[in-house]
Amino acid sequence: MKGCVLGIDGGGTKTVCILMDKSGLVIGRGEAGPSNYQTVGLEAAGNSIRDAIAQAAAPLGEVSLEAICVGLAGVGRSQDVQAVRGLVQQLLSSSELPVKPSLQPPSVEINHQELSADNLLHSQLSILHSSRVIVCNDSAIALVGGVGKPVGVVIIAGTGAIAFGQNHQGQTKRASGWGYLLGDEGSGYHIAIRGLRAVVRSYDGRLGPTILTERITQHLNLNSIEDLVEVIYRRGWGVKQIAALSPIVDEAAAAGDLIANNIINEAVEELVLAARVVSQALFKPEEAFEVVTMGGVWRGLANLRGRFATSLAEIVPSATVIWARHEPAYGAALLALQALSPG
Structure with a gap:
């Protein structure tokens, strides 16, 4: 059987699995449904992870698994790590998967400093040494995939938003990511809901005219702004549907609308603030590092990213803003691969 490692990226929309050989070559990739166990439950999360692994490994026949890293949205506390670790162990013991855990014990010790297991245990990362199972938050694997190594800062802005970073000493810092009710400033939802509120305030006369009114009316095919009540409340719109309207705000800002511009500027300020807090906590002023932007807001709102x-x-001149080099699942596979190597 061919020896390999697995990287899993699980979120609220889909689960991605990368199968990598020990030379770092990607030999399989699979996708399945959501695996944020906080929202879909542990059983459904397990089913998605299993299906993604099976799809990635299907063309290869049976392979020997030597390490696995599972990065999931919703994993932030020690009890989350334990729950997901138990789930992963259960999946790996199943006869349904073509991926079989190596029966041999690890031949090397995991490098604690490089992987920062001790520091990340209580924040983003935890390692089960005996079976080389890594369980972490999806922001940790996004950093490694985006930058290509576990050093730097990642700013994820999609439906939600979070900033996460790690330095050469293994120290970590997180900002934002509290969910749409408590935070996630600068996210697609934050931008879109501000835009919708501006439209209804303008309709009332509590705010000046904005071209957002026309853009939203056309996009949603409304007869009147009052029809927003039907769309948002009675049709049961959730966070994702609202967040999908954020490009309209960006387009209005680019067209010169003052109110839309203010919304985009506020989002930028919040994302910069999160990046600054994380960066200054981890890196010295003269220390160069990379800040990787990931998520739909950066791809869909060009005005905002610039x-x-x-x-x-x-404010952080030593930081270089980059696009992601690899997807988060690739970063998860790199962390799993790193667990096999000393030093």
Whole structure:
């Protein structure tokens, strides 16, 4: 059987699995449904992880698994890590998967400093040494995949938003990521809900005119702004549906709308603030590092990303803003591979 490692990226929309050989070559990839166990439950999360692994390994026949890293949204506390670790062990013991855990014990000790297991146990990462199972939050694997190593800062802005970083000493810092009710400033939801609120305030006369009114009316095919009540409440719109309207705000800002511009500027300020807090907590002023942007907001709102890069450069000049080099699941596979190597 061919020896390999697995990297899992699980979120609220889908689960991605990367199968990598010990030379670092990707030999399989699979996708399945959501695996944020906080929202879909442990059983459904397990089913998605199993299906993604099976799809990735299907063309290869039976392979020997030597390490696995599972990065899931919703994993932040020690009890989350334990729950997911138990789930992973159960999946790996199943006869249904073509991936079989190596029966031999680890031949090397995991490098604690490089993987920062001790520091990340209580924040983002935890390692079960005996079977080389790594369980972490999805922001940790996004950093490794985006930058290509576990050093730097990742700013994820999609439906939600979070900033996470790690330095050469293994220290970590997180900001934002508290969910749409408590935070996630700068996220797609935050931008879109501000846009919708501006439209209804303008309709009432509590705010000046904005072209957002016309753009939202056309996009949702409304007869009147009052029809928003039907769309948002009675049709049961959730966070994702609302967040999908954020590009409309960005387009209105680019067209010169003052109110939309203010919303985008506020989002930029919040994302820069999160990046600054994380960066200054981990890196010295003269220490160069990379800040990787990941998530749909960065891809869909070009106006916002340009402002972010310019603003961050003014207050953290040692930071270089980059696009992701690899997807988060690739970062998870790298962490699993790293667990096999000393030093």
